[in-house]
Amino acid sequence: MPLEPVAQLAPALLDSGAGPAASLLGASFREGYVGSIIAVSLYVSLTAVALSTLVSVPAAVAIGLAEFPGKGFVKSVVNTGMGFPSVVVGLVVLFAVSNQGPLGSLELIFTREAMIMSQFVLATPPITAISLAAVSGVDDGVRDAARVLGGTRIDVALVVIKEAKYGIATAVLAGFGRAVSEVGSVLIVGGNITSADGISKTRTLTTAIQLEARQGRYETAMVLGAVLVALVLTVNAIVVRFGDRGVA
C-alpha cells in the first residue's frame, strides 16, 4: 500500500463520514479545500513517520541490545531530542534547503519534501526513545533463549522487536502525534501554500488552523482542530487494531 494514494483516499472517506462537521466546513470553504489539506497533512506526516521508523527502530534495537561505554549518554541525547522546539527545527531545515543553504540547488524550499524533512527530524527522537525503552524492557531470558537456540544477531533482534511490538507501536504513534500536530516547522519550510483555486500544496491542518486563527475566524479554526483530532484518533485506532491482529 503506497502512501500517496492512501493519503488521497482518506479525506474522501473522512469528508463523507464526518457528517455535520463536513457540512459546516463545506459552508465556509471552497470545494476540495479541506480534503486537500487533510491529504497533505497525512502524506507529509505519514511519510515522515515511516522514514523515522525505518531509522529509529533499528537504531533503538541496536542501542538496546549492545553494551558499550557511553550508552547512558546516547540515551540522554535521544531523550533531549524529544524536546526540540519545532520552530527551531523548522529554522534549521530552512537554512539547509534555502537557496543559500547546502541543499539549495535541490529547490526544496516551500515543498512537501522539505516539510517531510523537518517532521522526520521531529519524529525521530520520540520514536527512538520510546522504542529503546520498550526494547530495554524485553526480558533478558527471551534474548538469551533466542541466542541459545542458535539465532543469529538478526534473529535475536527480530525476536526482541516482536516482544516489544506494543511499545514500538506506541513509539510510532507518539512520533505521528508529534509530526501531525506541529505547526512551527511546516509553516516555515512549507510556506502554507494553496493554489488560487483553494487546493492545498503545502498547507496542513495545523497551518490552516493557524491561518484561520490569524484572521479571527475561531469557529472554523476549532472545526479544523476537531478534524485533526479525529484524524489522529483514526490513525491510532488503525494502528492498535493492526497491532492486535498482527502476527502474534
Place this chain on the structure above:
Amino acid sequence: MAAVGAGAIVGTAGCSSTNDGGSGDGTGGNGTDGGNSAESVGVAGETLTLTTTTSTYDTGLLDAIHPDFEEMYGVTVDAVAQGTGAALETARNGDSDIVMVHARGLEDEFMRNGYGINRRDLMFNDFVIVGPESDPAGIGGTGSATEALTTIAEAEATFVSRGDNSGTHTKELNLWDAAGTDPGGDWYQETGTGMGEALNIANQQGAYTLSDRGTYISQRSEIDLTILVQGPIEGGPEILANPYGVMAVNPGVHENANYDLAMAYIGWITSPGVQEAIAEYQVNGEQLFFPEAVSEDPDFQQYVPEGWSSDDSDA
C-alpha cells in the same frame, strides 16, 4: 508497512496538475488576446513563488485574481503570506521570485542592496486607527494620526502593536516617530501576530490599534472595534496612506530567480485589465484596494528608492 513509505517520498515532487481547474469566473479576457494558448509560451508549467503580506493574502485578493494569470501563461503562482519584513527576507535569501509588500522604506533598502529590481507602484489603500466604541482616550474626530497617538499615550490607554516587522508595524513605528512619542509601558502591547489576530486581541482588551483598512473591513463583522481616525481614502491625513509595491528579485544576485516569469507577472498585474479587477474586488460590499499602476503621467519615483537621484553617491 514502514518499508513502503520510502518509495513514496521520491517521485511525488510535482503537485496535482490541475491546469483545467474550473474557476471560470476569473477576471477573464482583458483585451489583449496575444499569447492565449499556453503551449506557445515558454514558461508553461513553471512555478512563480510570490512572497507577500498577510493583508493582500488574507483579504482573498490574490486568490481572486491569480487564476487569470495562471491560465494565461499556464503556470502556477505559489503565494506565501508573510509579514513585509519576512517576505523581503525570504526574497533576499533567493527563495522567492517576486515580492508584493507595503513598506516603502524597507522596499527601498531592498532595492539599494541590489536584491530587488523593476519596482512598480501597484495599488494602495490606507491605514485606520481603530478602537472600542467607548473610546476611553477620546481620540474620535481627531484629524491627525500623530495627535491621536499622542493622546493615547498620554491617557495610557491600551494600544496593541503588531510588533512583527510587518508593513503595518513599520508604519506604526513611523507614526510614533512623527508624533515624537516613544511608546512604552504596560499600556503598549507588542503581540507579534498578524493583523487579524492583532484586531482580535485589541477587540478583547478594548484596546486601540493601527490596521490596514482591508483587513479591518474583512473582519469588521466579527469585532466591536470602530474606526476612530480615518485614512486618506475617507478624507483622513495623508500620512496614513498604505501603498503597495511589486518588485522582481534581481537575477544578477540570485541567478535561479525566475526573472522572466516575475516580469510577466509585473506586466500582467500592472495592466489596465487587472488593475480594474483589483478595483472591482470587494469584501462585504466594500472596495479594499485602489489601483495606481496605470497613469497618464510619468512617475519615475516608483522605479527607484524614494528621493533617489542620479547625483546620489550610492548610485
